[in-house]
Structure formats: structure tokens, C-alpha cells
Amino acid sequence: MTKRALILFAHGARSASWAAPFERLRDLxxxxxxxxxxxxxxxxxxxxxxxxxxxxxxxxxxVDITVVPVFLGQGGHVLRDLPLMVDELRVAYPQAAIKVVEAAGENEAVLKALSDYCVAALA
Known part of the structure; x- marks a missing residue:
């Protein structure tokens, strides 16, 4: 049985098609x-x-949960809204260990992959 979870946390949009790349990321x-x-x-x-x-x-x-903010930058949602939500969840579910990592766009490997893509676009 699965004992760990990874939550890919994204902003959301009015258009359902906006979620498609996040669904692909989840599936991959x-x-x-x-x-x-x-x-x-x-x-x-x-x-x-x-x-x-x-x-x-x-x-x-x-109850071993890691949240990955799939945001390019650490704006108000990642710096303010997400920590408040996670604090509330930790109170509501004290048995859960909820870890939040840096926003995807703040990670050097992610930035390098995006840079590689941008450079390849010049070819």
C-alpha cells in the first residue's frame, strides 16, 4: 500500500484546458x-x-505528504497563501507530516531545463 504522497500544487484557471500540462506532469x-x-x-x-x-x-x-508548488516564481500565493493553508492543514491533521518544497521555478534544475528549451528554440 502507498504510504507517501506528492501533491503538485498549481494556481488554477477558468479554462479546463489550462490543466492539461499539469495533468501530464502528474502522469509522468x-x-x-x-x-x-x-x-x-x-x-x-x-x-x-x-x-x-x-x-x-x-x-x-x-500521512507522509510533500507539496510541490508548480509555480515559476514565489509570489504572494506561494509566500503567503500556501503557508497559511498548510498551517491550517497541519492543525486539522496533526497525524500528517506535510512538507512544502520551493516553487518549481526557483529550482536550479528546472531553470536550466527551461533555459535549454529557450536556447533550443533559436535552432
Whole structure:
């Protein structure tokens, strides 16, 4: 049984098609980590929201949870909104260990991959 979860946390948008690359990212990540449950959660405008996902995971006895903000930068949502939500979730689910890592766009490997893509566009 899966004991760990990875939540890819994105902003959300009005257009359902906006979620397609995040769904592909989820599926690619799940294929690479079959022993970990990989879920998508959104801040607003789309479902599921982060509290719903954490609630479902805890209900399934998955309490080792890592949240990856799939944002290019650390604006107000990542610096202010996400920590407040996670603090509330930690109070609501004290049995869960919820870790939040840096925004994807702040990670050097992600930036290098994006730079490689941009340089390749010149070819």
C-alpha cells in the first residue's frame, strides 16, 4: 500500500484546458514513482483544492505528504497563501507530516531545463 504522497500544487484557471500540462506532469511523475501517490491540487478556480486532496490522503492513511508548488516564481500565493493553508492543514491533521518544497521555478534544475528549451528554440 502507498504510504507517501506528492501533491503538485498549481494556481488554477477558468479554462479546463489550462490543466492539461499539469495533468501530464502528474502522469509522468506517477509513472516514475509508482510507489508514491501523485495528486494535483489547485489554489483557486479549479478542483480539487489542496484541503480536499489532503483530506482524501489522510482518509486513505497516507500521512507522509510533500507539496510541490508548480509555480515559476514565489509570489504572494506561494509566500503567503500556501503557508497559511498548510498551517491550517497541519492543525486539522496533526497525524500528517506535510512538507512544502520551493516553487518549481526557483529550482536550479528546472531553470536550466527551461533555459535549454529557450536556447533550443533559436535552432
Amino acid at each position: 511523475t506517477q509513472a516514475r514513482q509508482p510507489e508514491v501517490r501523485v495528486e494535483l491540487a489547485f489554489l483557486e478556480l479549479m478542483t480539487p483544492r489542496l484541503p480536499e486532496v489532503v483530506s482524501a490522503l489522510v482518509a486513505d492513511s497516507i
